[in-house]
Amino acid sequence: MTKRYTIIANWKMNPGTKQEALRLFKNVLKEKALLRKIHIIVCPPFLYISLLSLNKGKNMVSIGAQNISRLAEGPHTGEVSGSMIKSAGATHAIIGHSERRAMGETDEVIGEKMRQAMKSNLYAILAVGESEPGEDAHRILEEELKKALSGILLTDMKRILIAYEPRWAISKGKDDTGANSDTPEHAFEKAIFIRRILANLYNSSIAQKTPVLYGGSVRSKNISVFVNADSPFDGALVGGASLDAREFLELLRRIHIK
Ligand code: PEP
Numbered sequence: 404m405t406k407r408y409t410i411i412a413n414w415k416m417n418p419g420t421k422q423e424a425l426r427l428f429k430n431v432l433k434e435k436a437l438l439r440k441i442h443i444i445v446c447p448p449f450l451y452i453s454l455l456s457l458n459k460g461k462n463m464v465s466i467g468a469q470n471i472s473r474l475a476e477g478p479h480t481g482e483v484s485g486s487m488i489k490s491a492g493a494t495h496a497i498i499g500h501s502e503r504r505a506m507g508e509t510d511e512v513i514g515e516k517m518r519q520a521m522k523s524n525l526y527a528i529l530a531v532g533e534s535e536p537g538e539d540a541h542r543i544l545e546e547e548l549k550k551a552l553s554g555i556l557l558t559d560m561k562r563i564l565i566a567y568e569p570r571w572a573i574s575k576g577k578d579d580t581g582a583n584s585d586t587p588e589h590a591f592e593k594a595i596f597i598r599r600i601l602a603n604l605y606n607s608s609i610a611q612k613t614p615v616l617y618g619g620s621v622r623s624k625n626i627s628v629f630v631n632a633d634s635p636f637d638g639a640l641v642g643g644a645s646l647d648a649r650e651f652l653e654l655l656r657r658i659h660i661k
Contacts, residue, residue, distance in 0.1 A: 408630055408658055409442045409564065409614055409638035411528060412645030413469060413497060416448060417577070424451040425458060430648035437655045438463045442638070444495050444528070445645075449483050456492025467495030467528065470503060473515035475522070485523025495526040497640075499551060501534070501570040510550035517551050521559045530618065530640070531597070532568040540569070541596055548600050557605050564614045565601075566640040567593045572619025577646045584620035587628050594635035616640050623653040630658050 412431070418424050424447055431443065446467040447455055456466050472482035488496055498520060499513040513529075520527040531547040533540040548565075555563065572585045594615045602610035617629040618640030629636055645651045 406632075406637070406660075407440065407442050408660070409444065409616060410655065410658075411467065411495075411497070411566070411616065411618075411638070411640040412443065412445045412651065413500070413618075413640060413642045414445070414447045414646060415469070415502070415576075415642060417646050421451060421454055424448075425454060427646070427648055428455050428458060431651065432458075432460070432462050432464065434652055434655065435462070437652070440660050441655055441658060443655070446495070446497055446528075449488075449491075452488065452491040452493050459492075465495055466493045467497060467526075468493050469497050469500065471496040471498060471516050471520055471523075471525070473512050473519055475519065485519045485525055489523050489525055493525070495528055495564075496520050497528045497530060497566075499530045499547070501530060501532060501568060501573060504570075510547055513547075513551045514553050517563075518554050521555060521562065524562075526562045526564065528564045528566055528616075528640070530566045530568050532570055532593075532619075534570045536569070536571050540593060544593065544597060545600055548597065549604065552604060557609065560601075560605060560609045560613060564616060565597055566616045566618045567597060567636075568618035568640060569593075574620045574643045577643045579620070579643055581620035581622040581625065581644065584622075584625055584629075585617070587634070590617050590619075590629065591635050598635070614638065618642070621654070623650055623657055626654045626657050627659060632659070 444465040468488045533543045598610040614637040616638045617636045621639045
């Protein structure tokens with residue numbers, strides 16, 4: 404059976420207007436054949452979720468949020484709940500992105516957000532990874548995974564995707580050349596380690612079935628290094644390169660699907 408890779412487009416705090424957001428989205432939608440072969444999850448800022456979802460039509464593309472509140476509802480100014488994300492038309496939420504961890508999000512808060520995502524019937528894209536090259540990545544990954552998945556039932560695991568994103572490999576945005584990506588050897592070993600942790604926490608079937616993605620300076624020029632038939636990754640989380648329609652589509656075309 405052909406594998407359907409997953410590519411997440413994390414737009415971060417871009418683009419600046421809803422008109423630009425719609426233009427970027429419509430350029431991606433033009434590639435109908437690619438959308439059928441690759442599961443693309445576009446994660447715009449919260450404010451554009453409804454707009455994209457209303458313009459998605461029958462296209463096989465998913466919409467995700469970049470964050471979710473750890474709380475369900477109530478007097479929490481500025482928060483956006485799982486139920487709001489869902490009713491705006493998103494199906495996924497990125498949780499634990501390193502840029503949010505850098506703003507003070509702890510593993511405990513990330514665990515609460517994961518549980519809220521499950522309660523709201525969303526898919527959670529859990530981002531994990533060490534901060535500096537040479538750090539004890541195994542220890543960090545194990546700790547991040549255990550805390551984020553605490554209280555997540557085996558039956559919920561079909562709604563979890565994991566993105567291995569070494570923080571030091573994440574680019575500074577659209578104009579960054581993406582030269583800092585991880586090496587395939589280092590990243591592949593982490594994907595295998597993540598599956599080992601999942602096997603310990605759940606079982607070997609969950610470890611095999613849970614999609615594990617690579618993120619960190621992925622561009623059209625290096626996507627095939629991380630996403631190919633011999634790679635343990637099931638796709639990629641793409642930041643900067645997803646903001647340029649031409650580059651993003653080229654990246655998708657370079658994913659070799661047998
Ligand atoms: C990201 O947003 O998680 C990311 C990996 O960004 P970039 O592709 O720009 O490194």
